[in-house]
Amino acid sequence: MAAGFKTVEPLEYYRKFLKESCRPDGRELTQFRTTTINIGSITTADGSALAKLGNCTVICGIKAEFAAPLADTPSKGYIVPNVELTPLCSSRFRPGPPGEEAQMASQFIADVIDNSQMILKEDLCISSGKLVWVLYCDFICLDYDGNLLDTCVCALVAALRNVRLPAVKINEDTGLAEVNLKTTSPLKILKHPIATSFAVFDDTFLLVDPTGEEESLATGLLTIVMDEDERLCSIRKPGGSALSPEKLQECISRAITRHKEVQSLVNEVLESVKSEK
Amino acid sequence: MAPDSRRVRGPEESQSPLLYVPCSEAVAEVPRAVFARAGLLSQASGSAYLEMGGTKVLCAVWGPRGAPGRCRLQCELRWAPFSRRGPRSSPRQAGLLLQESLEAAVRLERYPRAELAVWALVLEERGCGLPLAVSAASLALADAGIEMYDLAVGGGLSRGPGGQLQPDPLDTEEESGATVYLSLLPALNQVSGLVCSGEWEGDSAVEAIKLCMEGCQRLYPVLQQSLVKATKRKIPEPQSG
Numbered sequence: 001m002a003a004g005f006k007t008v009e010p011l012e013y014y015r016k017f018l019k020e021s022c023r024p025d026g027r028e029l030t031q032f033r034t035t036t037i038n039i040g041s042i043t044t045a046d047g048s049a050l051a052k053l054g055n056c057t058v059i060c061g062i063k064a065e066f067a068a069p070l071a072d073t074p075s076k077g078y079i080v081p082n083v084e085l086t087p088l089c090s091s092r093f094r095p096g097p098p099g100e101e102a103q104m105a106s107q108f109i110a111d112v113i114d115n116s117q118m119i120l121k122e123d124l125c126i127s128s129g130k131l132v133w134v135l136y137c138d139f140i141c142l143d144y145d146g147n148l149l150d151t152c153v154c155a156l157v158a159a160l161r162n163v164r165l166p167a168v169k170i171n172e173d174t175g176l177a178e179v180n181l182k183t184t185s186p187l188k189i190l191k192h193p194i195a196t197s198f199a200v201f202d203d204t205f206l207l208v209d210p211t212g213e214e215e216s217l218a219t220g221l222l223t224i225v226m227d228e229d230e231r232l233c234s235i236r237k238p239g240g241s242a243l244s245p246e247k248l249q250e251c252i253s254r255a256i257t258r259h260k261e262v263q264s265l266v267n268e269v270l271e272s273v274k275s276e277k
Numbered sequence: 278m279a280p281d282s283r284r285v286r287g288p289e290e291s292q293s294p295l296l297y298v299p300c301s302e303a304v305a306e307v308p309r310a311v312f313a314r315a316g317l318l319s320q321a322s323g324s325a326y327l328e329m330g331g332t333k334v335l336c337a338v339w340g341p342r343g344a345p346g347r348c349r350l351q352c353e354l355r356w357a358p359f360s361r362r363g364p365r366s367s368p369r370q371a372g373l374l375l376q377e378s379l380e381a382a383v384r385l386e387r388y389p390r391a392e393l394a395v396w397a398l399v400l401e402e403r404g405c406g407l408p409l410a411v412s413a414a415s416l417a418l419a420d421a422g423i424e425m426y427d428l429a430v431g432g433g434l435s436r437g438p439g440g441q442l443q444p445d446p447l448d449t450e451e452e453s454g455a456t457v458y459l460s461l462l463p464a465l466n467q468v469s470g471l472v473c474s475g476e477w478e479g480d481s482a483v484e485a486i487k488l489c490m491e492g493c494q495r496l497y498p499v500l501q502q503s504l505v506k507a508t509k510r511k512i513p514e515p516q517s518g
Binding site: 107 | 361
């Protein structure tokens with residue numbers, strides 16, 4: 001009976017739950033789905049992490065390569081994020097070049113990296129004007145179930161903390177690079193931005209961490225990125241319902257508590273990976 | 278070439294640091310440990326994850342969904358950009374090999390005017406990505422409830438420079454010598470796909486195919502077990518009282 005009602009009138013079905021301040025999957029409005037992080041599972045990458053919010057799964061693999069810097073920024077390295085939404089994760093996506101949603105997500109991640117200044121691009125310099133690191137951060141969505149951005153940012157922060165770069169010396173005589181794989185060093189990560197997404201329902205209800213179904217029914221979406229100093233790195237609000245300043249402030253304080261939750265989870269996972277070795 | 282505005286731009290070209298490191302030889306443990314799990318993705322009709330000694334493959338199946346004409350099996354196999362050590366690899370035309378190996382196993386005539394889509398992704402390549410993708414794809418098809426004659430099980434083998442045969446080779450061994458990839462329908466004892474590359478002579482090729490088939494037969498019960506487990510998870514517990 002309930003299943004039939006849900007297919008015919010999905011919005012009414014949701015309203016019945018929201019009136020009681022809960023959701024069909026049993027969560028409260030301000031509750032995230034179970035977050036799972038797995039760090040370092042891909043050994044062919046220089047750093048990797050798998051992040052899961054409920055069913056939504058994103059794997060992030062980072063490869064470091066050498067490149068020549070741009071002439072106007074001779075001591076700056078590159079960070080190149082790329083989000084792939086393949087037909088593997090949902091039947092909505094087609095093979096071929098990245099679609100609109102994938103482009104939006106890639107650009108969002110690039111903006112978060114730039115705005116938060118989590119990594120100084122000057123730190124990726126090996127030899128000014130000659131050789132710099134380029135970090136290719138590839139995100140592949142394995143299972144698409146809403147809240148892609150939060151999952152991607154989680155995976156990014158966890159994967160970057162897993163990166164180990166080999167020591168590089170420039171040979172004075174030949175001018176060529178000499179790589180020593182035995183001595184590796186982690187990246188210098190200054191800030192840890194974490195995203196928190198909301199769906200607005202009927203212009204009034206705010207649902208944190210929307211599922212795919214909730215995203216498609218919502219009248220508005222909002223993503224807030226915070227760092228550990230409670231500073232805003234980015235806000236994304238693509239049209240939809242208007243939000244009052246009080247509501248926005250409410251969202252921001254939820255994002256602050258979410259940051260603490262994720263940060264301690266990442267630290268915990270990193271500790272357990274270390275102790276295994 | 279005009280820059281692609283759909284992607285975040287990086288440098289024009291870059292090199293892997295591994296190009297500047299002397300090569301180290303690695304030897305595969307035989308047999309390599311296998312992990313199989315079916316039915317783990319929430320959105321796809323059927324899915325499977327297979328891992329063999331570091332090589333990791335994920336596969337999703339969509340369908341059957343309506344399409345004109347006879348039933349088609351649409352396959353795509355890709356390698357993740359971070360799946361290999363060394364230079365970033367671009368995906369190869371491996372979907373066709375996957376399709377040819379699977380077509381013999383699926384009862385396509387049962388699905389007129391329909392389409393089955395198979396998407397496989399190699400997350401980490403430590404040798405034998407293609408045969409493992411064949412096994413993962415048939416496991417995902419079975420998990421989606423598609424009618425099949427048998428599971429297509431993939432196996433690989435390489436021939437080293439000294440002529441020794443190495444089942445389930447590592448990626449370094451695959452590059453250095455001749456290789457055979459084979460897909461077998463174990464219950465019917467039929468070979469549904471065979472790819473040979475490199476130099477093979479006389480009896481060694483026959484011997485290699487035999488060894489490959491034995492390897493497939495050993496993998497078969499593992500896949501069957503994971504299917505039984507996935508099916509059990511799907512059926513709700515009988516309610517007492």
